Each structure stands twice: as C-alpha cells, then as structure tokens.
Amino acid sequence: MTELKTISGHRGLDHEVELIFELGRQGKCGVDLPEPELKADRLGGLRRRGLIGLPGLSEPEVVRHYVRLSRKNYAIDSGFYPLGSCTMKHNPRLNEKMARLPGFADIHPLQPASTIQGALGLIDHLAHWLKLLTNMPAVAMSPKAGAHGEYCGMMAIKAAHEAHGQKRHVVLVPESAHGTNPATAALVGYTVEEVPANDKGRVDLAALKSKLGPHVAAIMLTNPNTCGLFENDMLEISAAVHKAGAYFYCDGLVHGRRVGRVRPGDLGIDAMHINLHKTFSTPHGGGGPGAGPVVLSAALAPYAPLPLIVHGPNGFELIEDNATAKAHDAQPFGRMCAFHGQMGMFVRAMAYMLSHGADGLAQVSGDAVLNANYILASLKDEISAPFGNGPCMHEALFDDTFLKDTGVTTLDLAKALIDEGYHPMTMYFPLVVHGAMLIEPTETESKHALDEFIKVMRGLTAEAKAGNKARFEGAPHFAPRRRLDETAAARKPILRWTPPPTTKAQAAE
Amino acid sequence: MTETRYTKDHEWVRIDGTTATVGITAYAAEQLGDVVFVELPAIGKSLAKGADAAVVESVKAASEVYAPISGEVIEVNAKLEAEPATVNADATGAGWFMKLKIKDTAELKDLLSEAQYNDHVKGL
C-alpha cells in the first residue's frame, strides 16, 4: 500500500516546521517589557533606522516551534551513539542543576575578587582533581574547547623552545591522527611531517626515531590512538622525544578510557588537553559549548596562558597580566581568550567528578574498555576487524573488507542503521584503513543496550552478504528527512533566509 | 601537433606548441565525487613544477592540483566558477582548469604517457 498523503503534510507526531521568519508577524512579541521613556538619546546621531527584519512571535508560538524542532533530533537521552572518538555518554542532570545555581551562573568575570572566592575556589578544586588524575603539576584552564586546548599546548611548547633559544620548525604527527592535529600545528607556525603506522596499527617506532632531530619541536600523539589501540611503546617514545630535545603532546580525546588507571604524567607526556564534554560528561549540546583544559609538565608549566589563579593572603587571586605573572615566576605565552574559561562547563565537570569519585572514575575506564571489547568480540567473526587479535581500548575499529562484492558500502550500512533507530558509528576515520567504522560505546551503556545493537549489526551484515540490498538503497527511509543533497548545498550555498522581494519593498517605505 | 601527457597525481597536460592546458583526469574526478568548487590561480602567476596550482573541492574532500610543469598562467577556465559540475561531466575537455606558457620543455619528458598513466591507475 503506498503511503497515505496527509492534508497538513504532518505525519502524526512528526510535524513539518517552517522557519521563524515564515511564522512571525509584525506587531507580535513574546516578552512584556515596560515602555521606554524616549528621552533625547546620546547615540551620537547613529540611531538605527529601518527594519532589522526580525519576526514577531508570541511565547506559545515560540515554544511550539522549538519543541517541534527538538523532536527532529536524535540524542543520547533517546538512543545509543556508537560514535568512535566522540565519547557520547550520559549527561547527568545534577550537573545542569549545579551549573544554574545563581552563585555560579549569575556572577560576572570581572567582579571584585572578594565577591567571587567560591568561583575561583571551584576552578582551583577542579584543577586539583585534573592534576591528580593525570599526575601532572600544572593545568591551563582557559581553553574553550578541545581544539583550543590543543592550540594552547602547542603554543606552550613553542614558547618553551623560544625561551631556550631553540629554533625548531617541525612537528611530527601520525598518519592516523585526527585532522585537528596538523591544523593546529600549522596554525601555530609549524610544518607537519607524518609518521607511518606499523602493521599492528601503532606508531612505527623506528620511523619515528629516524625523523627526530634538532629541527623537531614536538610530536603530537593520540593515545589510545584513533584505531582504539594503546600505544604500547609510549615510554620508549617519550624517552626518544625528550632525548632529541622535543616535547610530547598527547591528544586526550579519550582520556576517559584511562581515567583512574593510567596517567599521562607517568608516560612522559608534556601537554595533554582534556575534553570536558567527552570524558567528564558535559553535554554536547548539538555541537557545543565544550571546554579543553590542558595539563602541563614541569617543563611547560611556566608558559601556561593568562589568567592564572593563585592563593594569596587575601584568598584566591587572578593574575591577568604578564608583569604580575613574572613576579610569580611565570612567563605566560599570552592570552587565549577574554575572561577566565568555561565556568559553566567547570561546574558540570566538577559535579561529575565528585559524583564518581576516585573509585567511580576507575570503574568508568574499566567499563568503557570492557564494553568496547565486548562489541569487538561479538562482531569480529562477521565484521572484519583489522586489529581484532588483541584487546582494544575504549573503541573498536572495523573496516569494509567484509562488505566486499556485496555492493553495500560503509555509508550504506550507516544510513540503514538510522532506520534501525541508531545514530551511525564514526565512518571513514581513521584514514589508515579502508571504509573504517569506529565504535565507542562508553561506560553508560547497559549490556542489554549493547546486545540489542550487536543483534542489529549482525542482522544488517547478514542482509548485505545475502544480497538483500533493498534496505540499504536510499536509506534512511524513516528519518524526518531522507538523504539530503549536500552537493547542491556546497555548489550554491544558501546560508540564510532572505525576505521575498515584496516585503523588502514595503520595509523600505 | 597536440599531445596529452599525465602525472601520477592525476593531472593531464595537453601540449600545443608553447602552451600547456592542464586539468584533472576522469579517474580523479570520479574519486572526488561531485565537484562543488574550483579555486584557480591568478593570471600571470608563475608556477614551479610541483607547486600548488589549484584546489578542487568536493563535498567530502579538497584536493590540491599541482603544476605538472613550470610555467606562467595565461588563462583560466572561468566557466568552472559557475559550473563546477563541468569537471565531472567532461574532465578532459570542457573541465580544463588553466593554460600555462611552458617555461622549460625539458620537463615534458618527466610526464607519463597515456599508457603509463593507465598502468599507474590500474595499480592503485
């Protein structure tokens, strides 16, 4: 039976949603404000004339619009995300409640220090936990996201070399690295050289050693790496890097996999950013905000960016300029952004850490690794796993060898997963294997949830191998939108709503 | 007499006297998928062999196009700005990128013949 066409275009609870600009009308407002008294202004003759173009809507219309939009989104609260490298874990609501306490949310960054001792205390306490968990002596709190933290770590490395009169211009990056690594290195002014992987999916130690020299400033390594494997030569790598006078940057994307069990400070790492929105559960919010504090070794600690938080006779103080920093034996490389960092995310991460405690955090990393290995073990007989002979860490890597001659690609399988009620796994990353599928379950998935997912993956694989292509062709069939034309979007970009010509003419009157 | 030669990076070069027309091969265009944008060099720019000459963007990838030989850019295919899809439709004809004034004819011998290029692609 062909699908029934409704009159409204809606399908039951699945509503079509126009843009606010199409719904709004002149003269409506969703806020009641007192009337301004319209005195002569002090705007220097620059009072805004002409319409801005914003639509007017009442509160009920706005609420309905955004509630309907929300229902078009998949979310961790509604389903499993097998997304490798993304660490989609449960976002506890206690964290939201704590972040909204007026004492944290309703304070201005430049209030006098005496009025925000609790805020500085919280940042200091979080820093303390981060340092202890990583066994590192210092942490820069201000980076606004993971990539920003990476930039911070590399800037500290650059500052350290400059302070020692070292002219080094090359950074080594494994070929399996996330694209942010080379982008960051280039942004900081370095040239990037790639280090190949060995057949065990790890950095080729001999190749690395041969590339080290007096021109190399640092190596940027992800551990566990993007194949989900622990770089077992870590201690040898850090020794070789330091011997060559370079620094060791570690991409902490999946620090959670080791939290409480393995510490970067024990592996010879000089700088590592920590994604509070991954490891420490602050919500992904559809793309942000994040936070990326960077732990630093003793060699790099003096170069941490402004501001610094110190404890003095009057309590906590912020050091916000280079001269004062110098008096405290610090040589900050500069300032990364205005104010002090992502306080809202600090409170959430602190609530998460206090809730879990040292024992809970160790359990987090244990369960995360267990879940990933369970998935690997339950699928590798049917789905090709290039490194399936040993244990993986927090994520399991598969490639598309198992789909050979089926006419079904990694992408097709992923889109069919949407119809099964799942967000697809990470695809085509890392680039070192063909048609990669990277699955990171995290510790907040139950065994039941994993078993359900395994059943679906095995079922889809069987369908592909049996040549039943119908469910893959043109998938997804059951999402609010089917496959979208990304080519057209990139060829002729439409990046905003524009009023139709008649409305513009009216506005000009 | 015109002659077409190739590079391992999937560029084709059509030589006509002192002018070389450069584009990407049909194989490259297929690998990239739907081309959405082409960034072409400025006219008058001097390119050394192997230097970044242009960028071709698809939805999922952006690839450098390298100068197959040294030369000065004397013409670019302005049509590609409005119709990047031409690269997919006719990579070796209407989808040409630029014309260079050949600097050193000795460099031409380093280019691959059609047979050599086809062998190279088979091995990928």
Added chain:
Amino acid sequence: MRYLPLTSADRSAMLHTIGAKSVDDLFRDVPREAYLTTTVDLPMHAGELEVDRQLSKLAARNTAAGSVPFFCGAGAYRHHVPASVDHLIQRSEFLTSYTPYQPEIAQGTLQYLFEFQTQVAMLTGMEVANASMYDGSTATAEAVLMAARVTGRKRAVLSPNLHPHYTETVRTAAESAGLDIIIGTEQTLDGDTACFVVQNPDFTGAIRDLTPLSATAHAKGALLVAVVTEIVSLGAITPPGDMGADIVVGEGQSIGNALNFGGPYVGLFATRQKFVRQMPGRLCGETTDVEGRRGYVLTLSTREQHIRREKATSNICTNSGLCVLAFTIHLSLLGEDGFRKLAALNHDRAVMAADKLSRIKGVELVTPTFFNEFTLKLSKPAAPIVDALAKQDIIAGVPVSRLKPHDKAATNLLLVAVTETTTPADIEAFAAALTKVLS
C-alpha cells in the same frame, strides 16, 4: 554507582564472551610501570545530596549579580532571560544531541543554526553569518586571520579602544601565524595592512560612525573589521554592515545566556557573500532531500580542519551549540519590537544613571555618547573604590585599571554598565555610596 549500568554478572558474562580473565587483562598493552593498581588519592563516589551540598557551599561564597546593585560590563552584560529559554534548551533532544553530522536525524539542530545565521546577518547588517564561534574575542582573532588570507597581507592595525582582552587574544593568535599587530588609528593604515579592527560602541562605551573609517581602509586595500561586544546595542544604533564593514564579529552572550563568570559564551561572525569561502567555523546551508522537501546540512566543510588538515582555514571543531540555541530562542521571543524596546530601555536607564552619577562631586562623565555603558573619571583611584563598595554589597562596575594595569591614565577611570535589570533604587544606592566615598 548510579550512572554505570553494568552489574558483576554482566561483567562476568562479557569477559567470558571476550575470552579474558579480568578487566585488568584488557589493559595489558599499558606498560606495567604506568598502570595504576590502586585508586588515585581523591575522595570516593558521592550521592546527589552530598554533591549538591558541597557545590552549594562554594556557590554561596559568591555574590550573585542579581542580589545587589550591579554595574559590571566590559564585554559581558547582565540581561533578563525569559523562563522559556532555559526550559527549552534543556530538552533532551537539544541538550544531549551530537554535532549534526548526520543531517537526516539532526534537522532540529540544523534548522535553529540556519535561523541563528539569519538573525546574526540581520542584526549586523551583513549578508552572511556562520553558526557561531567560541566567543567574541576568538571571533575577532579569526577575523584578523581571515583578513590576512583575503588580502594576502601580513599586518593588522587594532584600535586602541578595542577591549584589552580582545587585543591580547588577537595578538596571541596572529603572532603565531606570522602576522604583525600594531595598535593605532586609521592614520596608521598603509598598503601592507590587511585590516583595521575597531570596536563600536568601543571599550570606553563611546559610539562613532564607522563610515569614514571603512572608506579610509578600503582606499588602502584593507578590510574593516567591526567588533560588537554588547549585541543589544544593535537594537538602537546603526549596524556596522550599514557603515561599510567587511567583517563584523561580536559577543552574543547578552541574548539568552547568563553571565556564567566568563563562559560559555557565543561568538558572532558575519561577512559579505563574496568572502564566504574564507569564513572560519561551521556553516549551515539549505538544500532538499530525495523527496524534494526543504532541509538543512552543514556545508562548505572542506574548509575545516577535519578535511583540509594543515591547509584548514582554522582548527575550530566546535561552535557554541546550546548557547546559540538560547540566543535564537530569546531573540525569537523578543522579535523586532521587543529587541528595539529592550535596547531603548537599556539606553534610557544608562542615561538616567550617567546623569545622576556625573552630578556627584568628584565624578566626571568622559563619554558623551554611549549605549548602555559609559566611562566615569573619579577624583580618586577607581579600583580601591570598587573594593570598598563591594564590602557594602554594591558592585560598582569595572575599574579600567583592571584591564589596563600599566596605563597611568586609567587609574581613576571606572566603566559602568546599566541594563534593563538595573532599577532606579540600584542607581540611588550606587550614587549615595559613591558620594560618600569620594567626599
């Protein structure tokens, strides 16, 4: 532990499937010297009640802005956010969703990004805007890098009245990219200048017409980058896009987002259509699906780090997601009339406060033009006065010396911000206390 669903029975069954003896066995690739067998020396897990108590205690040691007469601005402003905004952003599907890389199941996120981009373009008077940056300061740094790319030049001139934190942020980013940063006026522009960065209203609160500045910049082949730190000002004053700006960046925190002690905030970035492929950050574009229905996708992502790698326009991975949504919802509630009214109210209260305070002996209003923030010159150093008033539960604004500690001319200057949340009683209390401390 309440967030961890595995039981010991589950673990046994799973280890059996894997063929491992224990979880420790799965960590065998970690060098033994680095593998911890005891827990780290930190407290054990805690229930909600205990965590709530601990954190509430820390929160109680801070003075919330809404609980006292409050006058701080300098790049972050206290506005009233309607209750439905915070309620809506906490819906699971918004709060806990991932970046919209699978557009079929992320149309909620993508559509609000498209609405946001449109709103930002409208407010700034520009043609196109991105889906946000971390904050105003990093957006400004990105604008300078973009201007360098567009013009091929290596020098940027920053106005001396740009927010000092923004100046420092730009310096850090630009110098590592090999650009020269000079503090100067439009007289400093030359044929090597990529852009002139000017804030309006500026850091002191003053408003100026950017049109002559744009003309000067363009005559030298440079771009004009305009910075707006108080986005509500665009409800009252001419937007930079109408004054010839090429790139407009700013801080969107004032709409939808609490002060949050400095973050998370939302960076705004808008420019002309001709520069669209040089814009950093995420972009959402309109398209259709296979059934011909309108939908939205992230687009032009080949500029971004995960594809271009070393040749990326920046290393940005994140936009401000939820903060963007809060901005979009709040602005939807305000609409044209509400936004203009909000701006008018802010200016009214600021005029009231400026007049009242400048009548006090020892107080001089230094900025004849302003939106909702102005500079006062006091007869005594400002920082100790702010500290003294804090002890009387009045948060008297930001002493300029806090942000310009080595500028002697700044010692007696005080930045005062006033919004629709400031009451006449607040202004009275401030005036009375200030009178007393200056006498």
